[in-house]
């Protein structure tokens with residue numbers, strides 16, 4: 509972002525007692541934070557990481573990418589086993605032991621989060637457990653937390669830093685009209701997998717909602733999904749979403765597009781939800797009652813919860829912290845990375861941004877221009893919906909290319925045309941019209957505008 513340093517906010521000066529000092533303070537230990545902390549420590553900086561929860565790894569490892577993928581793997585195996593009946597091999601209906609399934613998911617998470625703790629120890633990066641807020645442009649106060657959530661102990665610590673990286677992430681958006689009821693969950697609650705509902709409503713037809721819906725439906729729930737826009741999985745090209753939708757329609761009783769949820773109330777029978785059309789003249793179904801309602805209407809950044817103003821760091825109305833291509837905020841010695849700086853909210857983006865921020869910060873501290881010149885200028889960032897089939901893409905979509913006036917050719921290869929064991933799906937390549945033929949696509953990668961895949965398993969693809 510140009511001229512970011514022109515944005516001014518008034519920084520406070522802290523002159524109280526200081527308990528710890530470091531070169532680089534990292535606020536938040538998600539994929540962005542731990543990547544920045546580890547990279548900076550590897551480069552020789554004295555780093556301190558502040559995290560409010562007991563385990564490292566942030567949303568992704570604890571309540572996001574990893575547990576959802578552990579459950580999606582189980583769902584995919586169950587679906588594949590069911591599918592085998594059509595081929596003459598019948599495994600019978602599954603007997604689901606929820607407690608064992610939960611413990612499998614927790615083991616997967618535990619292995620990775622404890623691995624991170626070991627990596628921090630190996631690098632001598634101290635973790636200060638607690639809720640951190642800026643109290644000045646070179647100081648963060650940490651209110652110690654304990655237990656599995658964020659219970660405060662009352663103890664406070666002030667850490668002084670030369671440079672800081674804000675990696676405080678995001679949280680699920682909560683719709684204010686939904687009742688406070690255990691049958692209304694966000695993705696974190698849904699991942700806890702307390703029970704399998706008979707009827708489940710997914711609010712929001714984006715990737716997170718559809719991934720969680722896949723898990724619950726494979727385990728036996730019937731799904732409705734309500735989406736304000738005119739299609740599910742927005743951001744993906746419609747022709748490939750069509751493949752996904754064709755295969756997934758049997759999971760749903762209703763796919764409510766151009767429809768919004770306007771009210772909900774808790775009753776003895778479930779959560780009664782009222783719908784309305786988003787367009788004048790549109791239609792919406794009568795109120796429906798669900799055993800479980802999953803709110804998956806997006807995530808909001810935590811920028812307004814860290815006392816950023818005390819450090820002079822500008823935070824947008826919506827809670828995002830704008831940064832330049834070096835991940836620098838409007839305050840020259842404070843960087844920000846990951847979900848808190850903007851879309852796409854993806855773990856691999858946070859990791860890469862973390863590395864850039866660490867290199868610039870440490871490069872400046874150590875006067876090493878080869879490091880301090882690092883930038884984050886990703887031309888493309890891959891995305892994957894780990895639904896069944898998975899949908900993966902990188903680069904511009906066909907629709908985006910059209911909207912931007914970029915002429916593209918289109919090569920769509922239906923997987924039914926080859927002899928794979930599960931020939932469902934398609935690969936789409938969008939070379940810009942100035943590239944030569946598909947046969948030379950590898951030499952012309954720079955001209956490739958987008959690559960799209962809807963397949964059974966992305967991991968089997970070698971592109």
Ligand SMILES: Cc1cc2nc3c(=O)[nH]c(=O)nc-3n(C[C@H](O)[C@H](O)[C@H](O)COP(=O)(O)OP(=O)(O)OC[C@H]3O[C@@H](n4cnc5c(N)ncnc54)[C@H](O)[C@@H]3O)c2cc1C
Pocket residue numbers: 535536537538539540541558559560561565566567568569571572573574576638639640641675676677678695716810813814845846847848853854855856857858894
């Ligand atoms: C259900 C789900 C599935 C997902 N699946 C994928 C996927 O498959 N692939 C993918 O790329 N992305 C996925 N994501 C998104 C991914 O989890 C995020 O993009 C990623 O975690 C962002 O990393 P981050 O470091 O910016 O922030 P976070 O992971 O949010 O970490 C921020 C950390 O900061 C801590 N923190 C915040 N404020 C404070 C404070 N004041 N003091 C101390 N600590 C604080 C938090 O406790 C947290 O540990 C998924 C998300 C969800 C919810």
